[in-house]
Amino acid sequence: MTAVDTTVLVSPRARRRMLLRKRFLRRPMAVAGLVVVVVFVLAAVLAPVIAPYSAGATDFNALLSHSSSKHLLGTDELGRDELSRLIWGARASIQAGFFATMLAMVVAVPIGMIAGYYRGWVDTVIARVTDVLLAFPFIILAVGLAAILGPSLTNATIALGVGAVPGLIRIARGEALALREEDFVPAAIANGANDLTIIFRHILPNMASTLIVQATLTIPGAIIGEAVLSFLGLGVQPPTPSWGVMLQDAQSYLSQAPRLAVYPGLAIVLASLAFNVLGDGLRDILDPRTTR
Amino acid sequence: MAAPLLEVTDLSVRFDTDDGPVHAVDRLSFTLAPGEVLGIVGESGCGKSVTCMSLVRLLPETAAISGRAVFDGTDLLALSQRRLRQVRGRQISFVFQEPMTSLNPVFKVGRQIGEVLTKHLGLTRGEARERTIELLRLVRIPAPERRLDEYPHQLSGGMRQRVMIAMALACDPKVLIADEPTTALDVTIQASVLDLLRDVRERLGTAIVLITHNLGVVADIADRVLVMYAGRKAEEAPVADLYTAPQHPYTIGLLGAIPRPQDGEDTARRLREIPGRVPSLRELPAMCAFADRCPRADELSRSQVPELRVVRPEHLVACFHPGPE
Numbered sequence: 019m020t021a022v023d024t025t026v027l028v029s030p031r032a033r034r035r036m037l038l039r040k041r042f043l044r045r046p047m048a049v050a051g052l053v054v055v056v057v058f059v060l061a062a063v064l065a066p067v068i069a070p071y072s073a074g075a076t077d078f079n080a081l082l083s084h085s086s087s088k089h090l091l092g093t094d095e096l097g098r099d100e101l102s103r104l105i106w107g108a109r110a111s112i113q114a115g116f117f118a119t120m121l122a123m124v125v126a127v128p129i130g131m132i133a134g135y136y137r138g139w140v141d142t143v144i145a146r147v148t149d150v151l152l153a154f155p156f157i158i159l160a161v162g163l164a165a166i167l168g169p170s171l172t173n174a175t176i177a178l179g180v181g182a183v184p185g186l187i188r189i190a191r192g193e194a195l196a197l198r199e200e201d202f203v204p205a206a207i208a209n210g211a212n213d214l215t216i217i218f219r220h221i222l223p224n225m226a227s228t229l230i231v232q233a234t235l236t237i238p239g240a241i242i243g244e245a246v247l248s249f250l251g252l253g254v255q256p257p258t259p260s261w262g263v264m265l266q267d268a269q270s271y272l273s274q275a276p277r278l279a280v281y282p283g284l285a286i287v288l289a290s291l292a293f294n295v296l297g298d299g300l301r302d303i304l305d306p307r308t309t310r
Numbered sequence: 311m312a313a314p315l316l317e318v319t320d321l322s323v324r325f326d327t328d329d330g331p332v333h334a335v336d337r338l339s340f341t342l343a344p345g346e347v348l349g350i351v352g353e354s355g356c357g358k359s360v361t362c363m364s365l366v367r368l369l370p371e372t373a374a375i376s377g378r379a380v381f382d383g384t385d386l387l388a389l390s391q392r393r394l395r396q397v398r399g400r401q402i403s404f405v406f407q408e409p410m411t412s413l414n415p416v417f418k419v420g421r422q423i424g425e426v427l428t429k430h431l432g433l434t435r436g437e438a439r440e441r442t443i444e445l446l447r448l449v450r451i452p453a454p455e456r457r458l459d460e461y462p463h464q465l466s467g468g469m470r471q472r473v474m475i476a477m478a479l480a481c482d483p484k485v486l487i488a489d490e491p492t493t494a495l496d497v498t499i500q501a502s503v504l505d506l507l508r509d510v511r512e513r514l515g516t517a518i519v520l521i522t523h524n525l526g527v528v529a530d531i532a533d534r535v536l537v538m539y540a541g542r543k544a545e546e547a548p549v550a551d552l553y554t555a556p557q558h559p560y561t562i563g564l565l566g567a568i569p570r571p572q573d574g575e576d577t578a579r580r581l582r583e584i585p586g587r588v589p590s591l592r593e594l595p596a597m598c599a600f601a602d603r604c605p606r607a608d609e610l611s612r613s614q615v616p617e618l619r620v621v622r623p624e625h626l627v628a629c630f631h632p633g634p635e
Contacts, residue, residue: 201411208368208406209399209426209477219425223416 048299054292110260114244121179130190156181174253234297238290314341321377349532409471420458468499540599557632
C-alpha cells in the first residue's frame with residue numbers, strides 16, 4: 019500500500035512533478051536536447067564572461083589560423099577568435115528564437131482562441147486571413163521590413179514572429195474548438211462566468227501544455243530564420259557576430275578555410291535540433307495518454 | 311401556498327435546426343415556492359433539461375425562447391446578459407449530470423469554488439478559502455482542508471458531485487437546479503447525494519428543482535412532481551397524490567416500469583414498459599402527444615390537444631380520460 023502512503027504524504031502537485039521528471043529522464047534524446055539547449059542559453063547569457071576574447075578583437079598575427087591553444091577553433095580572415103564569435107553569436111540566435119516565439123504567441127493565441135470559442139463569422143474571417151498569411155513567405159515580409167525600417171536583429175525578430183503567427187493561430191483555434199465543448203464550460207457559464215473569464219481562465223490553462231510544446235518547436239524555426247536573414251544581410255549587421263553573418267563571411271574563404279563555415283553551420287544545426295528533440299520529448303511526457 | 315419564488319408562464323423553446331424547427335418545450339407553466347423541492351420527470355428528450363436551462367439561458371443561440379419566467383419580481387427571459395450573469399450562480403445555480411467532466415481538470419477544487427465566491431460576493435482569497443472549507447464540510451466531504459488542494463481527477467465521482475453541489479451552494483442561491491445529479495453515480499452514492507440535497511433544503515431553505523427520469527428519486531425527496539411528455543406538461547401533483555392516485559396514463563406507465571422487489575407477493579411481476587417511442591418534436595402535434603402509445607386513446611385524443619384540468623386541489627392532468635387504472 020505504498021501508493022496510498024505517498025498520496026497522504028506528498029502534495030498532488032509535487033507528485034505530478036515527480037512523475038513528469040521520471041518520464042522525462044526516461045527519454046535520453048529529450049535529456050540531451052535539454053542539456054544542449056541549456057548550454058546554448060548559458061553561452062548566450064554569459065558570453066562576456068566565458069568568451070575568451072571580445073567578438074570584435076582582432077589578432078593580426080593569426081589571420082585564418084588553424085586551431086591552437088591561443089585560439090581553440092582558429093581565427094577568421096580578420097584574426098577574430100572563432101570560438102568567441104560563436105559564443106557571442108549565440109546571443110542573436112537565442113534572442114531571435116525566444117522573442118520571435120513570444121511575439122507570435124502573444125499575438126496568435128488570443129486570436130486563435132477567439133476564433134475557436136466564438137466560431138461563426140468571426141472564425142471564418144480569422145481562418146481565411148490565416149490562410150492568406152500562411153501562403154505569404156516570411157522572407158518577403160522580412161525584406162519588406164528591412165527595406166522600410168532598415169535591417170536589424172529587432173526587425174528580423176519581428177518578421178520571424180509574424181511569420182510564426184498563422185500556424186499558432188490554427189493550433190490555438192483547434193484547441194479552443196475542442197475545449198469549448200467540455201462540460202466545464204457550461205458549468206462555468208451557469209456559475210455566472212463571462213466570455214473573457216471562460217476563455218482566459220478556463221480554456222487557456224487547459225491548452226498550456228500544447229502551447230509549451232508548440233513554443234519549443236517554434237524556437238528552432240526562428241533560430242534558423244535568424245541565421246537565414248543575417249546571412250542575407252537582412253538581420254544582424256556585421257561586425258556584430260551572428261551565426262548567419264559568420265556563414266556569410268566564410269563564403270569568400272570557403273576553399274582556404276572551410277572550417278569557418280562548418281562551425282557556425284554546426285552551431286545552427288545543433289541548436290535547432292536540440293530545441294526540436296526537447297519539444298518532442300515534452301510533447302510525449304505531457305500527453306495524457308503517455309503511461310511511461 | 312406562499313407567494314411563488316419562480317413563476318414560469320407559457321414557456322416555449324424552439325430550436326431552429328438545419329432540418330427545420332424542433333419544438334422542445336411547448337407552453338409550459340409551473341411555479342416554485344421558496345424552499346420547495348419540485349421534481350420534473352420524464353423520458354429522455356421530453357424537454358426537462360431544456361426547460362431549466364432556458365430559465366437562465368444556457369442554451370445555444372439556435373434556441374428561440376418565449377414566455378415569461380418571473381423570478382423574485384423580474385422576468386429572467388427579458389434580462390440583459392450582464393444582469394443574467396449576476397443571477398447565474400448567485401441566485402439560481404446548477405448542478406449538472408456529469409460530475410466527472412463538469413469540473414475544470416487543471417484547477418484545484420478549492421480554487422474553482424473560490425472563484426465563484428470572489429466573483430459574486432467579492433470575498434478575498436483568504437475569506438474564500440475559509441468559506442470553501444465550510445462549504446465542503448456542509449456537503450460532507452471529509453478532511454476538507456486537504457481536499458481543497460486536490461485536483462478533480464483525484465476525487466471519486468460522488469466526491470466530485472459533492473464539490474459541484476458545494477460550488478452551486480457557494481453564494482447561498484435561492485434556487486438550485488439539479489439536472490439528473492445522481493444519474494452518473496452508483497446506487498449507494500446516489501442515496502447519499504439525495505440525502506445531502508434534502509439536508510441542504512432543510513438547513514439553507516434552498517428551493518430545489520430536481521430533474522430526473524427516476525421516479526424513485528423523486529418519491530424520496532420532492533414535494534411536488536411535474537411529469538413532462540414531449541415538451542408538454544402531462545401531470546402535476548403533490549408527490550403523495552401522484553404515487554397513490556396517478557391520473558395520466560403516461561404517469562401510470564412510468565410508475566409501472568419501476569422495479570419493486572420489496573412488494574412481496576409481486577416479486578415475479580414482469581416490469582411493464584410503455585410501448586412505442588417519444589414522438590419527434592419536429593412539429594407540434596394537434597393532438598395528445600401521447601395518443602400513439604396510450605391504451606386509452608380515442609378519436610378525441612387524436613383530434614385535439616388536451617387542456618390541463620384540475621382533478622383535485624393542486625393536481626392537474628392533461629388528458630381526456632384521466633383516472634387511476
